[in-house]
Amino acid sequence: MRVIVIIAVWPLIALPSAQASAAVNVILIKHFMFTPMDLTIPAGTVVTWDNEDGEPHTVVSLTGNFRSDALDEKDHFSHQFTEPGTYKYICSIHPKMVGTIRVLERAAGLATDGSTKFHAK
Numbered sequence: 666m667r668v669i670v671i672i673a674v675w676p677l678i679a680l681p682s683a684q685a686s687a688a689v690n691v692i693l694i695k696h697f698m699f700t701p702m703d704l705t706i707p708a709g710t711v712v713t714w715d716n717e718d719g720e721p722h723t724v725v726s727l728t729g730n731f732r733s734d735a736l737d738e739k740d741h742f743s744h745q746f747t748e749p750g751t752y753k754y755i756c757s758i759h760p761k762m763v764g765t766i767r768v769l770e771r772a773a774g775l776a777t778d779g780s781t782k783f784h785a786k
């Protein structure tokens with residue numbers, strides 16, 4: 666009986682460290698919304714947008730930092746954020762769909778000035 670208990674608990678212990686090493690963040694596009702709308706990440710993180718709507722959407726930076734093609738259902742778009750700052754973006758097909766990526770200094774746990782850096786349109 667004791668052996669069975671140990672085997673059952675092991676995956677729960679192993680899981681957190683595996684998640685901590687993942688540097689990819691996924692933003693779902695669903696119901697004409699980006700979820701999460703506001704994402705904070707350390708510099709160097711790859712962000713992937715995943716369109717779960719049956720409608721085409723795009724991911725377009727307001728400052729020209731990144732721009733996807735039209736994403737059909739189940740299409741993905743990825744961008745690596747290397748520079749700290751605040752990046753606002755929209756869906757160019759449905760401009761009311763908005764989102765923000767806040768990129769912090771890689772080493773810092775909290776923003777130093779990352780949250781106030783906004784590149785004007």
Ligand SMILES: [Cu+2]
Nearest residue numbers: 722756758759
């Ligand atoms: Cu859209």
